Amino acid sequence: MSVPVTDSVTRFVFERAALRGAVVGLDAAYRDSIGRHPYPPRLARILGETMGALCLFANSLKFQGSLILQLQGSGAVRLLVVECDASLRLRAMAQWHGDIDDAASLVELAGDRRRSRMVLTLDPKDGGPLYQGIVALEGASVASLFEHYLATSEQIASRVWLEADAERVRGLLLQRMPGATDADTATWARAVAAVDAAAEPFAAGDAHSLLTSLFRDDDVRAFRPRTPHAGCSCSRERVAGALKLLGSEEVESILAEQGAIGVDCEFCNRRYEFSAAEARALFARTAAIH
Numbered sequence: 001m002s003v004p005v006t007d008s009v010t011r012f013v014f015e016r017a018a019l020r021g022a023v024v025g026l027d028a029a030y031r032d033s034i035g036r037h038p039y040p041p042r043l044a045r046i047l048g049e050t051m052g053a054l055c056l057f058a059n060s061l062k063f064q065g066s067l068i069l070q071l072q073g074s075g076a077v078r079l080l081v082v083e084c085d086a087s088l089r090l091r092a093m094a095q096w097h098g099d100i101d102d103a104a105s106l107v108e109l110a111g112d113r114r115r116s117r118m119v120l121t122l123d124p125k126d127g128g129p130l131y132q133g134i135v136a137l138e139g140a141s142v143a144s145l146f147e148h149y150l151a152t153s154e155q156i157a158s159r160v161w162l163e164a165d166a167e168r169v170r171g172l173l174l175q176r177m178p179g180a181t182d183a184d185t186a187t188w189a190r191a192v193a194a195v196d197a198a199a200e201p202f203a204a205g206d207a208h209s210l211l212t213s214l215f216r217d218d219d220v221r222a223f224r225p226r227t228p229h230a231g232c233s234c235s236r237e238r239v240a241g242a243l244k245l246l247g248s249e250e251v252e253s254i255l256a257e258q259g260a261i262g263v264d265c266e267f268c269n270r271r272y273e274f275s276a277a278e279a280r281a282l283f284a285r286t287a288a289i290h
């Protein structure tokens with residue numbers, strides 16, 4: 001069966017060892033997410049790799065909410081947010097300043113580690129508690145950040161490989177399943193070595209050929225692929241909520257300066273406009289309720 005890697009996430013298991021993993025391909029989902037902003041090429045690729053990694057993890061979680069990675073940096077990148085929800089809807093944004101070196105790593109772009117913070121949030125969106133974990137800013141690549149996070153927070157031995165160019169993202173996750181025995185160690189070592197040794201691990205255009213070419217000595221069973229896509233969860237209601245949080249005084253000061261309020265979604269660039277009357281009505285309604 002031929003399953004294109006294009007815009008897909010395919011989970012797989014090793015039939016004879018306690019190993020599992022997933023292959024991700026992001027094409028239109030990647031280009032649509034980053035194409036709305038003039039990101040420097042290196043930053044676009046880092047966003048792409050992060051989207052690929054979140055897709056791999058979101059796909060393996062049993063939840064209805066969103067997985068959100070947020071970096072608050074003190075260097076060339078001030079803010080980077082990537083979100084993937086349970087339906088594999090992706091959105092991404094980054095704020096940067098100055099030139100971005102084409103060889104810079106995410107950790108380098110984040111700047112001073114003591115003044116930067118990377119957090120992975122699992123927001124169940126059903127009223128359940130938020131789960132947040134700090135992602136240590138260690139390791140040169142996006143893949144190594146996630147490997148380190150999985151090893152320390154989830155205590156699952158994992159390897160992650162990610163590649164991104166201007167057009168597409170490819171990624172592979174390999175994990176030892178809980179309860180893996182010493183007998184599985186040889187298979188794990190062989191599988192990891194096979195990917196590391198592959199000159200072009202993502203050369204194959206479909207998930208099954210990719211897995212058979214990498215793991216030719218093992219029986220690997222792939223599941224039905226799922227389709228990631230670009231999309232934004234912003235809405236006029238959410239922007240109105242943010243304006244209410246800003247407070248009446250701040251909103252009045254913007255109105256005094258600009259006459260109306262325009263808010264651009266930093267993810268999808270959609271613009272939300274509020275006339276002075278509409279903006280003031282937000283607070284009038286609040287007052288009437290209380």
Ligand SMILES: [Zn+2]
Pocket residue numbers: 232233234265266267268269270
């Ligand atoms: Zn939006």
